[in-house]
Amino acid sequence: MIDLSRVMEVLSQLVKIESVNPDLVPGGSGEEAIARHLAQSLQSAGLEVRLQELSPGRLNAIGVLKGSGAGRSLMLNGHLDTVGVAGMEAPFLPRIENGLLYGRGAQDMKGGVAAALVAVATLAREPRLRGDVVFAGVADEEYKSAGTRALLASGVRADAAIVMEPTALEVVTAHKGFAWAEIETLGRAAHGSRPEEGLDAIAFMGRVLVEIERLQESLNAGPGHAILGCGSIHASLISGGQELSSYPAQCRLNLERRLVPGEDATTFNGELQGIITKLTEQDPRFQARITIGYSAQALETSREAAIAQALARAAKSVMGHEAPFGTQSFWTDAALLSQAGIPSVLFGPGGAGLHSASEYVRLDQVLQCAETLAACARDFCGT
Numbered sequence: 034m035i036d037l038s039r040v041m042e043v044l045s046q047l048v049k050i051e052s053v054n055p056d057l058v059p060g061g062s063g064e065e066a067i068a069r070h071l072a073q074s075l076q077s078a079g080l081e082v083r084l085q086e087l088s089p090g091r092l093n094a095i096g097v098l099k100g101s102g103a104g105r106s107l108m109l110n111g112h113l114d115t116v117g118v119a120g121m122e123a124p125f126l127p128r129i130e131n132g133l134l135y136g137r138g139a140q141d142m143k144g145g146v147a148a149a150l151v152a153v154a155t156l157a158r159e160p161r162l163r164g165d166v167v168f169a170g171v172a173d174e175e176y177k178s179a180g181t182r183a184l185l186a187s188g189v190r191a192d193a194a195i196v197m198e199p200t201a202l203e204v205v206t207a208h209k210g211f212a213w214a215e216i217e218t219l220g221r222a223a224h225g226s227r228p229e230e231g232l233d234a235i236a237f238m239g240r241v242l243v244e245i246e247r248l249q250e251s252l253n254a255g256p257g258h259a260i261l262g263c264g265s266i267h268a269s270l271i272s273g274g275q276e277l278s279s280y281p282a283q284c285r286l287n288l289e290r291r292l293v294p295g296e297d298a299t300t301f302n303g304e305l306q307g308i309i310t311k312l313t314e315q316d317p318r319f320q321a322r323i324t325i326g327y328s329a330q331a332l333e334t335s336r337e338a339a340i341a342q343a344l345a346r347a348a349k350s351v352m353g354h355e356a357p358f359g360t361q362s363f364w365t366d367a368a369l370l371s372q373a374g375i376p377s378v379l380f381g382p383g384g385a386g387l388h389s390a391s392e393y394v395r396l397d398q399v400l401q402c403a404e405t406l407a408a409c410a411r412d413f414c415g416t
Contacts, residue, residue: 203358
């Protein structure tokens with residue numbers, strides 16, 4: 034059995050360490066301090082440990098609990114970075130009330146990381162498993178997942194992975210992906226009193242926005258994905274123009290497209306090209322450029338996969354009832370692991386306040402998560 038007070042202690046230590054992603058919030062400290070803390074904890078537990086530096090201040094912490102070599106290996110993957118703390122009071126001072134632990138990162142996702150840390154420390158005190166358990170505390174998931182990308186590029190592999198994102202103890206086997214793009218409409222600058230000389234790039238962008246709405250309607254009406262539903266698109270940022278008395282020469286629109294399995298950045302690019310082609314045919318004066326930015330594919334792991342079934346069995350043994358299978362709307366590093374050939378699922382403690390000014394995690398679920406991860410490792414890796 035795992036002691037709740039130990040879970041509270043480990044999680045409190047993690048929340049106290051500021052690990053705001055500096056690519057999101059200038060001045061954020063990054064993951065170095067928390068990665069070094071985890072490395073020391075993993076080493077004290079008896080794991081083989083190394084730190085992987087991505088760039089100054091940006092580190093992964095990797096620990097391996099070696100098995101006998103006769104079983105399957107399991108990765109427990111969790112990100113160490115958090116979003117910013119604007120509007121929060123004492124974000125790095127963990128506060129416990131009514132079984133909830135408050136603080137930045139408590140739910141997203143230091144609760145899951147703490148559960149995995151306690152689980153591997155528990156396993157290290159037991160008879161040796163047949164397969165390895167790999168603890169991967171990774172950097173930068175909140176921005177571009179540089180940590181898990183570097184982990185995979187360095188050759189770290191496992192037969193399956195659990196990513197401890199907050200799922201309220203659901204076994205999550207699918208989530209959406211995303212793609213970003215920018216559209217720039219081109220006008221012609223002119224004095225505001227001379228409409229015959231100007232072309233309004235912002236008005237042109239209005240036509241694009243109408244077509245974006247129509248695209249969403251088309252997605253809503255389509256067949257969608259069996260469990261994730263349809264993809265989506267929204268306008269995120271818009272800017273343009275020079276001053277009040279001039280026709281704007283350019284307007285920029287940033288878009289996000291949420292993707293279901295079978296869709297990718299090429300899908301998005303094709304949709305946008307179709308919109309631009311249509312508008313150009315309607316009005317030869319219309320000109321626009323498309324730039325496709327960062328993208329990440331969706332996750333889809335079979336619920337019959339060995340790791341999904343092992344996790345479901347472990348959760349039932351701990352909680353005394355079936356753990357529901359589910360999906361998530363947000364994107365995670367599990368998709369990268371899956372694309373690298375590592376069947377991956379999500380499982381973590383629940384709470385509330387993701388990216389908000391009041392974030393908390395349920396301590397009872399952190400404890401159950403730790404117990405479930407340990408039980409799953411025994412099942413999947415073999416005893």
